[in-house]
Amino acid sequence: MSASASSPGAALKPLRPGMFRLPDRLDAPVQLLGGRCRACGEPFFPKRTYCAACTSGDQEDVEFAPSGVIETFTIVRQQLPGSAMVPPYAIVRVKLDDGPGIQTVATNCDPESIRIGDRVQLVAHRVMDDEAGNTVVSFMAQPVKPA
Numbered sequence: 001m002s003a004s005a006s007s008p009g010a011a012l013k014p015l016r017p018g019m020f021r022l023p024d025r026l027d028a029p030v031q032l033l034g035g036r037c038r039a040c041g042e043p044f045f046p047k048r049t050y051c052a053a054c055t056s057g058d059q060e061d062v063e064f065a066p067s068g069v070i071e072t073f074t075i076v077r078q079q080l081p082g083s084a085m086v087p088p089y090a091i092v093r094v095k096l097d098d099g100p101g102i103q104t105v106a107t108n109c110d111p112e113s114i115r116i117g118d119r120v121q122l123v124a125h126r127v128m129d130d131e132a133g134n135t136v137v138s139f140m141a142q143p144v145k146p147a
């Protein structure tokens, strides 16, 4: 059964507003909305009011490029209470190329094939449909196949 079917007129809605720039279609690259400390250069996602590295309050908003490398991962094999995710799937820690490390779920891949050091792209992926029929999306990590 396909999980990507959507009715005409259904809109994409972010799972959590303000976390990423919502693309106009599923599987499109997603840029995370984060912050960077003007005093020491440390990047953050989500953005912070005060720098965790140097405590400066001089923070700027940045959009991180949707690409990075898997630093570590774990495979979830049991259904978690309240989770819309169907196991097995991989939770991955991704170091963004121009940003901080973030945690998300791997998508559009066999979780058993994931390796530390794999390159990934952050893409918009369906989480569920809401009561109004909108497609609720979040960012997930899609492995980049070597050419």
Ligand SMILES: [Zn+2]
Binding pocket: 037, 038, 039, 040, 041, 042, 051, 052, 053, 054, 055, 056
């Ligand atoms: Zn700082």
